[in-house]
Amino acid sequence: MPSKAEVLLKVNNLYKLYGVNRQAARDLMKKGADKSEILKQTGVTVAVNNVSFEVERGKIFVLIGLSGSGKSTVIRCINMLQQPSSGSVIFENQDIGKLSRKELLEFRRTKASMVFQNFGLMSHRDVLGNVAYGLEIRGVKREEREYKAMEMIKMVGLEGWEHQNPSSLSGGMRQRVGIARALTNDPEMLLMDEPFSALDPLVRRDMQFELLSIQRKMNKTILFITHDIDEAFMLGDMIGIMRDGKLIQVGTAEEMTSNPADDYVRDFIVSADKSRVFCAKHVMITPSSLIRLSDGSGKALSIMKRNGVSSSYVIDDKMTFIGVLTLEDAMKARSENLSVESLVIRDVETVKEDDLIADIMPQAARTRFPLAVVDEEGRLKGIVSKAAVLSSIS
Amino acid sequence: MPDWLYNFPETIKLNIREPIDEFISYINVNWEGFFDAVTKGLRGMLKGVNWFIGIIPWWVLVLAVFILTWITTKKPLRAVLYSLLLIFIGSMGLWSYMEQTLAIVITSVILSLVIGFPLGILVASGKKADAIIRPVLDTMQTMPSFVYLIPAVMLLGLGNVPAVIATTIYAIPPIIRLTSHGIKQVDAEVVEAAHAFGSTRWQTLIKVQIPQAMPTIMTGVNQTIMMALAMVVTCSMIGATGLGSEVIIGINRLEIGRGFAAGISVVIMAVILDRLTQGIYKPKGGDLVAEQSRGFIKGK
Incomplete structure (x- = not known):
């Protein structure tokens, strides 16, 4: 291993302009006009504006920006799905823009594989057929390509699903297929264009962990695009923030947090507060035991005993949340022959499904019992423990 | 108020009838060899199809319909x-008439697919081809079908061969339209993925675009068959044999029963052909795309 990390991909002064009157746009750009001004005067969209960065082998480089900031265009310029207007992309000391048609196909087949936001899977092929596609078009024999494809399917944890149609899989599983398909080519580099943005937050989390473990195992270089700063901080060895086609700052997560280049970067980092993204419904769990208001104290005790809990949630026949019954009160009810109803603790805090974690944090901190999550009609949907609230924002 | 404001002035005159007549008779005289060759080729093809249908015993056909429908x-x-x-x-007593009609339909549909499918791909892949072919298709679909009969007769005479030509012209638009529509509506990201993995254009077309468009293309095939069947009856006016000619005889002699029996037979053929061709292609990933493209047809 060389002591200094080798640079695998080098992007130099990349520009991508859309429109006819590009020369005029360039002139304006030199004078320092911004994106909207250029669009107004020349009708040219500046998608990528003088972007340069380097990606080291075995590292994850994350490009982050809002939609329209040009990050997707940058990633498509790497494998020439979009022709850069000017600038160069150097991969393993080879200028990708100067490759012949044939060499470019070879580059796409063996060096850089792509993973797409909406998966880009073929619905007329099963999972195996999708994963083996890259090898198939290279002319690899069926047996060999299916063997390799199966290895990758196992790796992403989809064994047993290989003959299913992608449309019958969940979003997270589909993207696993997308990742397996990209890995089957055994590329030097993965180009991932917002691969987890279409997934819901909890699945996204799993996939991020999974991607990290795969990356550690196979030591792939990854160029990852996202608009989610948490995702960027979690995955990125290096992070580049883009805005209006320009790369504003490149650095590690620590560098960015401690030394943001400008207010835009600072605002972006502030938004990394997870508690403003997750809602109660994302972290709630189903309570292990429920007691009906009409149940006798004996039954209540046996339910608690069976589930090994010292308190239980009480509901009426319509699932409406009533309160909490503790073990002591249940024992008292039995010995003194009182009804469950009279001993239920009714001043238990409840939250709504869509309440943000940030908003319910104070409630979670002071409550004796896990918070009860109820819907508009007061029906119990689940419970949120202190631990769940804390771990969701860690 | 002057007269010319009410009635369209006779002084504005543009005669397109005679030039067209002259043009047709010009190619009729000068391209005789070409049309002879076309006639010969089509006659041979028609003969082949006729022969094939002829060697199938009636009960085999019935059995085939039974099994295919079941499957x-x-x-x-x-x-x-x-x-x-x-x-x-x-x-x-209309079995042999039905066979004749079926032969013309099959020949026309084969011709339509052989010409229409590649054209559809062409239309999907280029804006220029689309700009040229689309207005032609619009004209072909709105032109009253009888009009096709005139040049067909002039150039190729009476009989089954001009009927095949007229039927093909009438039946070809849906396969072109739906092939191109099907290919265009393939998810752009899927096509992009195919490119990103290093597919050549040909590989993208064969392995991704056409299979993804298959439900829509099959709807086009179905529509083409239906239109061919409709036209083949009209074509009996220029001497196509089969169920249509029975209808014409029924009209000429005011034999209601005869016309009706032949008409019912056409309906039965249509129903069977329609249901069979709709059922043949079942996409693996649910029927969503096929349903969408059916909606597209109805919306037209």
């Missing part, structure tokens, strides 16, 4: 019904 629709009762309907045609 494609998974409904045994429907399979029995269709077989009985086919037997009904024979029992009216």
Whole structure:
């Protein structure tokens, strides 16, 4: 291993302009006009504006920006799905823009594989057929390509699903297929264009962990695009923030947090507060035991005993949340022959499904019992423990 | 108020009838060899199809319809019904007429698909091809079908061969339109993925675009067959043999029963052909795309 990390991909002064009157746009750009001004005067969209960065082998480089900031265009310029207007992309000391048609196909087949936001899977092929596609078009024999494809399917944890149609899989599983398909080519580099943005937050989390473990195992270089700063901080060895086609700052997560280049970067980092993204419904769990208001104290005790809990949630026949019954009160009810109803603790805090974690944090901190999550009609949907609230924002 | 404001002035005159007549008679005289060759080729093809249908015993055809219906629709009762309907045609003494009609339909549909499918791909892949072919298709679909009969007769004479030509012209637009529509509506990200993995254009077309567009293309095939069947009856006015000619005779002699029997037979053929071609292609990933493209047809 060389002591200094080798640079695998080098992007130099990349520009991508859309429109006819590009020369005029360039002139304006030199004078320092911004994106909207250029669009107004020349009708040219500046998608990528003088972007340069380097990606080291075995590292994850994350490009982050809002939609329209040009990050997707940058990633498509790497494998020439979009022709850069000017600038160069150097991969393993080879200028990708100067490759012949044939060499470019070879580059796409063996060096850089792509993973797409909406998966880009073929619905007329099963999972195996999708994963083996890259090898198939290279002319690899069926047996060999299916063997390799199966290895990758196992790796992403989809064994047993290989003959299913992608449309019958969940979003997270589909993207696993997308990742397996990209890995089957055994590329030097993965180009991932917002691969987890279409997934819901909890699945996204799993996939991020999974991607990290795969990356550690196979030591792939990854160029990852996202608009989610948490995702960027979690995955990125290096992070580049883009805005209006320009790369504003490149650095590690620590560098960015401690030394943001400008207010835009600072605002972006502030938004990394997870508690403003997750809602109660994302972290709630189903309570292990429920007691009906009409149940006798004996039954209540046996339910608690069976589930090994010292308190239980009480509901009426319509699932409406009533309160909490503790073990002591249940024992008292039995010995003194009182009804469950009279001993239920009714001043238990409840939250709504869509309440943000940030908003319910104070409630979670002071409550004796896990918070009860109820819907508009007061029906119990689940419970949120202190631990769940804390771990969701860690 | 002057007269010319009310009636369209006679002084504005543009005669397109005679030039067209002259043009047709010009190619009729000067391209005789070409049309002879076309006639010969089509006659040979028609003969082949006729021969093929001829060697199939009637009960094999009935059995084939029974089995195919069962397999494609998974409904045994429907399979029995269709077989009985086919037997009904024979029992009216119209079996051989039906075979003749079927031969012309099959020949025309083969021609339509052979020409229309590549054209559809071409239209999907280029804006220029689209700009040229689309107005032509619009014209072909709105032109009254009888109009096609005139040049067909002039250039190729009476009989089954001009009928095949007229039917092909009439039936080709849906396969072109739906092939191109199907290919264009393939998810852009899927096509992009194919490119990103290093597919050549040909590989993208064969391995991704056409298979993804298959439900829509099959709807086009179905529509083409239906239109061919509709036209083949009209074509009996220029001497196409088969069920259509029975209808014409029924009209000429005011034999209502005769016309009706032949008409019913056409309907039965249409129903069977329609259901069979709809059932043949079942996409793996649910019927969503096919349903969408059916909606597209209805919306037209």
